[in-house]
Amino acid sequence: MKELKTEPKIENMEAVSDFVESSLQEDNCPVRAVMKFLVALDEMLNNVVSYSHAHEVDILVGRDGKRYYVRLEDDGSPFDPLAQPEPDISLAAEDRGVGGLGIYMVRKSMSRVTYLREDGKNKLCMELDT
């Protein structure tokens, strides 16, 4: 497992993305799964950066057989992304907003997403079976 600790700031997002990409590649994660993880990471890390008021975010990347995972742990305000309402994706362009779309995409594209509030931290685990 590889780990990176950083301050949740927008200017650090690219470095985190590069870290997750190279870590998954070193673990021989299929390209398609890497791309899905990077999209999911962008959504979830952006939530931490924008709303959590966290001082630090811990990014953990690893695999267990054919199951790959990216975990985000932050010391910000409690936020369960899985408890958010799903957006109405059937509306026409004029009536569409983009609220909640990111989290929805992550839930649809990952094999499993779990959230846990523990030790004063938000712990989000995104998993893909390959």
Added chain:
Amino acid sequence: MTIQDDRNGSSLTVKVGGRLDTTTAPELDTHLASALDGVKDLVFDFSDLEYISSAGLRVLLATVKRMNKQGTMVVKNANEIVKEVFDVTGFMDILNVQ
């Protein structure tokens, strides 16, 4: 991310390459704000686009709303990852994806 414009009268092809995500989407948004003036036929060429996140979708949604008023908008050459994002989010029905 790279942005390349190919303008021909009131037709504009915008070729976007790399990653369209939280970090890069604002740049595309700013670019389009002025580039779309007077454009009737807009084409997004996504042949070099690696992936798109919801920040990118936000820009596409705002753009399709604007183009619905002033002309047409087509998305071309999106890869399978990008198409899957369109599919999952219902954007396949909103956008003209070719």
